[in-house]
Amino acid sequence: MTILSLGFILLAGLLAGKLIRQLKIPVVTAYLLLGVIIGPSALNLVSTGLLSSSGLISNIVLGLIAFSIGQNFALERFSKIGKPVLWISSLEATSAWLLVTLTFWLLLKQPFYIALLFGAMSSATAPAATMMVIREYKAKGSFTDTLLGVVAIDDAWCLIIFAFSFAIAKAMSIHMTSNAFVFKAMLNSALEIGGAFILGGVLALILSYLSRFITTPSDLLIYTLGFIFLNTGLALYFNFSVLLANMFMAAILVNVHKVSFKFFESLRSIDSPLYLLFFVLAGANLEIGLLKGLGLLGVAYVVFRSMGKIGGAYLGGTIAQVPLRIRKYLGWALLPQAGVALGVALVAKAKFPQIGGMIFTTIVTTTVIYEIIGPLVTKITLRNAGEI
Amino acid sequence: MKVRDCMTKEVITVKRSTTLSQLIEAFQEYNFHTLPVIEADKRLVGIVNFEDILKVFQPYSTELSTMLETVPFLEMEGKEEDFQDADISEEMGILVVVDDIMDTHFATLDPEIDINKARSQMKLHNAARLPVVEGGKLVGVISLFDIILTVFRERGVIK
Numbered sequence: 001m002t003i004l005s006l007g008f009i010l011l012a013g014l015l016a017g018k019l020i021r022q023l024k025i026p027v028v029t030a031y032l033l034l035g036v037i038i039g040p041s042a043l044n045l046v047s048t049g050l051l052s053s054s055g056l057i058s059n060i061v062l063g064l065i066a067f068s069i070g071q072n073f074a075l076e077r078f079s080k081i082g083k084p085v086l087w088i089s090s091l092e093a094t095s096a097w098l099l100v101t102l103t104f105w106l107l108l109k110q111p112f113y114i115a116l117l118f119g120a121m122s123s124a125t126a127p128a129a130t131m132m133v134i135r136e137y138k139a140k141g142s143f144t145d146t147l148l149g150v151v152a153i154d155d156a157w158c159l160i161i162f163a164f165s166f167a168i169a170k171a172m173s174i175h176m177t178s179n180a181f182v183f184k185a186m187l188n189s190a191l192e193i194g195g196a197f198i199l200g201g202v203l204a205l206i207l208s209y210l211s212r213f214i215t216t217p218s219d220l221l222i223y224t225l226g227f228i229f230l231n232t233g234l235a236l237y238f239n240f241s242v243l244l245a246n247m248f249m250a251a252i253l254v255n256v257h258k259v260s261f262k263f264f265e266s267l268r269s270i271d272s273p274l275y276l277l278f279f280v281l282a283g284a285n286l287e288i289g290l291l292k293g294l295g296l297l298g299v300a301y302v303v304f305r306s307m308g309k310i311g312g313a314y315l316g317g318t319i320a321q322v323p324l325r326i327r328k329y330l331g332w333a334l335l336p337q338a339g340v341a342l343g344v345a346l347v348a349k350a351k352f353p354q355i356g357g358m359i360f361t362t363i364v365t366t367t368v369i370y371e372i373i374g375p376l377v378t379k380i381t382l383r384n385a386g387e388i
Numbered sequence: 389m390k391v392r393d394c395m396t397k398e399v400i401t402v403k404r405s406t407t408l409s410q411l412i413e414a415f416q417e418y419n420f421h422t423l424p425v426i427e428a429d430k431r432l433v434g435i436v437n438f439e440d441i442l443k444v445f446q447p448y449s450t451e452l453s454t455m456l457e458t459v460p461f462l463e464m465e466g467k468e469e470d471f472q473d474a475d476i477s478e479e480m481g482i483l484v485v486v487d488d489i490m491d492t493h494f495a496t497l498d499p500e501i502d503i504n505k506a507r508s509q510m511k512l513h514n515a516a517r518l519p520v521v522e523g524g525k526l527v528g529v530i531s532l533f534d535i536i537l538t539v540f541r542e543r544g545v546i547k
Contacts, residue, residue: 028461065460072458080451127459134448138475148448152455215508261493262513264458275461339461 001047006277008045012038013276024136026129028279028338029371032364035283046284054281058346059242061278063232064271065343066243069156070250071264077254084326085149088316092150092334093123093157095312096305097165103304108297113169114355117348120165121363122305124158126338127151129371133378143326143385147333150313155340156247162344163241167192170351195240200248203231207249208257221266242347275339282342282364285349290361297362302369309334325385332381336374337367391506392499394538395520395528401426402436402486408444409481411436422517425490430525434490443489444480445471450489496521499528503535 013031020030038045072078101119104110110118130151134144171188172181207227214223228246235245254260310331317327345363349356382388401424402411414423415438425434443450456462495513497506497520510518510532520528540546 068458068460072455077454081455127456128461131456131462140448145448145452148452148456152452152459155459214512216511217514220512259493259495259513262495271460 002049005045005047005050009034009038009050009277009280010273013280017276024132024375026126026132026336026338026371026375028126028128029368031276031279032283032342032368032371035280036286036288036364037283038280039284039286041286041288046281051281051284054285054346055350057274057278057281058343058350059232059236060229061274062343062347063228063242063246064267064274065155065340066159066246067228067250068264068267069159070247071254071260072153072156073247073251074254081149081153084146084317084320084322085153087320088146088313088322088330089150089154090157091316091319092309092312092331093154093161095315096122096308097161099304099308099311100301103300104297108300113172114352114359116165116169116172117352117359118301118362120158120162121341121344121348121359122301122308122337123154123161124337124339124341124344125151125154125309125334126336126371126374127155129336129338129375130333130378133375133382137379137382137388139382139387141385141387142323143329143387144382146322146326147330150330150334154334158340158344159243159247163196163244164189164193166344166348166351167241169348173352192239192241193244195238196235196242196244197248199234199238199240200231200245201252203227203234203245204249204252205256207263208253208260211257211263217266220262221269224263224266225270243344279339279342282346285346285360286364287357287361290357291365293358294362294365297358298365301362301366305337305366306331306335329381329385333378335370335377337363337370342367389503389538389542390499391497391501391503391520391530392528394503394506394534395499395530396534397528399424399519399526399529401526403427404433404485404487404490406486407482408441408484408486408489411486412441412481420517422515424519424526424529425486426526432496432519432521432524432526434486434492435494435519436486436490440489440491444476444484454493494519497530498522503538506530507532507535 012034016030016034017027020027037043040046040051097119100122101115104115104118105112130147134148167189168185171185174188211223214220227249231245231249232242235242253263313331313334314327317330341363345360349360352359379388400414400418400420402414404425422435422437424432425436426432443453446453495509495515495518497509497518499520499522506518510516517529517531519526520530537546
């Protein structure tokens with residue numbers, strides 16, 4: 001049944017993606033909705049075996065994503081990112097994180113570690129949705145360039161913010177009743193993050209050194225995947241951050257290996273079906289029954305995340321002294337939310353099963369809302385900025 | 389046998405400042421799929437592939453495009469070039485230069501390595517032709533055909 005489900009998901013996903021493109025909605029939304037429809041909450045067509053491997057698949061996919069995003073930390077590339085992009089992206093991501101965290105903690109009276117997780121997830125954007133609108137309307141100009149630069153590195157900020165927040169949330173939830181609560185929580189977080197850096201760094205050096213024995217493209221793919229799985233597996237085993245370990249492995253690799261691009265290119269041949277599967281399973285994991293209890297949380301998440309993005313982009317733009325039209329409108333174009341937020345929500349769901357359903361349902365629901373409204377808002381924003 | 393013994397030493401190259409029109413003419417004239425981009429002192433700074441010309445259809449810079457390559461799920465949205473409605477003006481032929489579209493991440497070969505290793509590097513990088521570099525400077529280019537020619541000549545299959 002699991003193999004049958006797999007075949008069905010891949011083919012139905014392909015078809016759903018083709019159909020939804022006609023409606024000018026990001027294809028990710030099609031996969032997500034397909035997952036909801038064929039998931040246990042509706043038609044129940046996904047085998048339990050496959051459904052229970054959602055955690056495994058999201059860890060693999062997140063490992064691949066983190067590894068791919070880590071390329072941006074090549075010194076020569078990072079130094080080329082302009083000040084406006086750095087200021088705007090870092091402030092829109094952290095503003096959404098802070099605003100959502102504080103709202104969930106102080107206004108909605110959620111435990112701090114849950115508020116922290118929601119905040120971290122809110123920092124992600126959806127580059128694919130933004131890109132779809134830019135391509136569709138052939139937007140051009142300084143606003144478009146800044147926007148693309150921001151969405152290109154925004155997910156890196158999100159993964160870093162999430163990794164830190166997740167480490168703190170885990171430590172807090174474990175040591176909540178302990179005497180030296182703050183000290184233990186900080187120590188655990190530092191171990192999780194520091195360990196990930198050391199693990200990723202050491203594996204990057206080994207990967208680079210041994211790659212001289214790799215001579216064919218198929219060996220290269222196996223070799224690269226093997227190292228990502230090894231890194232992910234060891235990070236899980238030692239309770240280090242999977243995201244930071246993979247991101248750091250890539251970051252070290254791009255700075256020490258002359259032709260490191262070959263590792264990243266080789267993965268492109270296999271990532272699409274994995275991503276499709278990841279989104280469909282994310283949709284299938286949605287517990288529709290939890291939707292009715294979502295009202296206030298969902299609304300607060302959408303409102304304060306949007307405020308964080310818009311306000312943070314304005315603030316970043318002001319510091320970097322960009323023209324008013326960029327400062328004013330850029331945050332609006334960052335509203336779409338998709339893959340990375342879902343991925344980290346799945347990780348949170350697996351680690352905190354008692355509240356995971358609520359976290360995940362909020363993120364899936366708001367993703368669908370953002371993916372439908374977001375591209376429309378991006379289009380209006382690009383028009384207001386005078387670039388379409 | 390070493391790469392130095394098989395490589396083509398007279399290499400057709402372009403500069404960063406070569407215009408799009410000149411580049412297309414070079415591709416037409418020499419029928420190569422890739423051309424090395426060098427500085428005045430022969431330092432290899434990039435590779436330009438005829439597919440790189442498609443970058444002019446993108447509404448954003450090559451630098452941004454390199455950054456966007458790292459972004460997950462982008463390829464899922466498809467990115468077919470719109471040849472029919474492409475926004476191409478006559479001025480593009482002189483306004484776009486090689487520096488705007490060249491690839492700065494590329495593989496090279498050392499002239500002292502064995503040709504079997506060169507062949508496996510070509511396979512690994514899925515490249516029909518690789519630049520040969522010594523001390524950062526371009527000294528030649530080697531293709532599979534260069535290797536075949538040298539081996540066959542050595543065995544007397546061809547004169």
